[in-house]
Amino acid sequence: MTSSAPNSFRALPDPDGHFGNFGGRFVAETLMPLILELEQAYKDAKADPAFKKEMDYYLKHYVGRANPLYYAERLSDHLGGAKIYFKREDLNHTGAHKINNCIGQILLAKRMGKTRIIAETGAGQHGVATATVCARFGLPCTVYMGSKDIERQSPNVFRMRLLGAEVKPVVSGSNSLKDAMNEALRDWVTNVEDTFYIIGTAAGPHPYPELVRDFQSVIGNEAREQIMEAEGRLPDQVIAAVGGGSNAIGLFHPFLDDKDVEVVGVEAAGHGIHTGNHAASLSAGKPGVLHGNRTYLLMDDDGQIKEADSISAGLDYPGIGPEHSWLKDIGRARYEPIGDKEALDAFKLCSELEGIIPALECAHSIAQVMKEAPKMGKDKIILMCLSGRGDKDIFTVAEALGVEL
């Protein structure tokens, strides 16, 4: 599906939250007044210089921004093609890009006078980031997490509890991220007066995809300036991994109107798309409606949602942010699948060559870089989002490699 190119790829969503045919507000009526209130509060905040100033303050002094744009010299030499740059989101406080969005949303929650925070989490990264900002701003925090994920991500569960959050195991459906999101929505629908729901990815009902994207665009805005400084020009390609797609849209968005910059998202192909056990909703799913928005989803012929499967718990979600669905359909971005095994190889290579242990999520993008870079000349530039550090994944990786810790 292609349509004629719009004047700008950065002008959406429309007032009803649509990115082309995607997005929208598919929620229970109980939540509609809250979502409309959030939309208005976000509009006001955006127009208020004091909000931006406060946000910038915490991003600098608490998160540690700006983080570096790092030239991965040995990886570039090893692959023998394009120069590879990493945007180092792994160096943020809490070790991933998730905190950018959490700072934005908690400041919004404070502005709105909300006194209780809820969140969903898969791998636990967004849960940790939410628990962190809740500790910092003194708000009680409840994090919903699938019982399956609680088992495989116990260090993050302990981290959240240390930070004072209540971690509630979700034992419905498939006991993973999508079910945690269902449960968070059920909490929200029950506690409408005082509760703010910090969604971790650029998905959900409008205005979440827009506001998460805006809060994460700090990634792309900084990277754009930094690459201009380092190379005096824009990159030829930007690459990021997509689960729900928040670090990817944050990197991509500031480059969408630069028509010479190729945009590549990387999906988790798990055991391989042909096996049916994967999380590649763009490559192998179709448009449907879940969790407040229309977007590409993994489902059966009856519209029942399928479980996703990936070695990376952060990519283990059967949907994708609606803006990515739109970028795919209009052809502005392409999305490539990378399987568990390729991601593990990339995880090892990056650790050994660059002394950076990457999160399994962005190991998927490194695997794609390993395919793209050798095809490109040495005068070309790839800019990749290294969205998080891999300490949290060492148990998973050890298990996959057959090593007992």
Next chain:
Amino acid sequence: MSDAIIGGKDRIAKRFAKLKEEDRAGLVTFITAGDPDPEASFEILKQLPEAGADIIELGMPFTDPMADGPAIQEASLRALAAGMHMRKTLSLVRGFRDQDHETPIILMGYYNPIYIYGVAEFLEDARNAGVDGLIVVDLPPEEDAELCVPTVEKGLSFIRLTTPTSDDKRLPKLVQNTSGFVYYVSVAGVTGAGSASNDQIIEAMERLKRHTDLPIAVGFGIKSAEQAAEVARQADAAVVGSAIVSKIAESLDENGKATDKTATMVTGLVRELASGVRNARK
């Protein structure tokens, strides 16, 4: 196709007119289609009117029922595990309609299975099967163009949920395009959780009546004949879902299969609820 079978908003209007004539509130019962399996579900469905259900809400199973509590979530998963899908749900209605031309059937659920079926084809098949109205939890008026408007054009009712968060500013938007009746969700929360007080219901009814002349059905948290009677004194109908669905769960054997008690346990509860509702204004 016999006109006696085809679904439409008239069947709902006639039922409320009859209730008015009898000077009583109605009982709306919810079960999930295909719970615990398609055959047992059909047995239950057939017996509901005789047990005292005035209107039937039939849940369309979905893997991710975000606005439902544990009882109805589990009902959905039981039905899906037993091989239920949308076409079977519609044939269940069709089977019911062959023997009952009067009791309105409302399909209730989430949008995705309808969207994937195809809206136009779904409405055509639903109407021909004898479905009279739809309640789709995740379609607020902001998304009316998706399904609500086509449903109304097809002559079926699109019944809207109104909630404690629906204030005087929001209600006009909610009642436009709606028909049949207005469903008042009496507590902010998921199905099967707490219930509202009588005063809260009275206050909400007053608010709703300022914005619509349609009958008002009140649900959420009604578990007993006494609670049903209390609601029936204020509202035009009382809706019971989780309590009935829990009764189905209770009746199953250790392998989660239907037993010879399943249908009778459900109809037993419905009879109690119906007597509460029918005697409420006496």
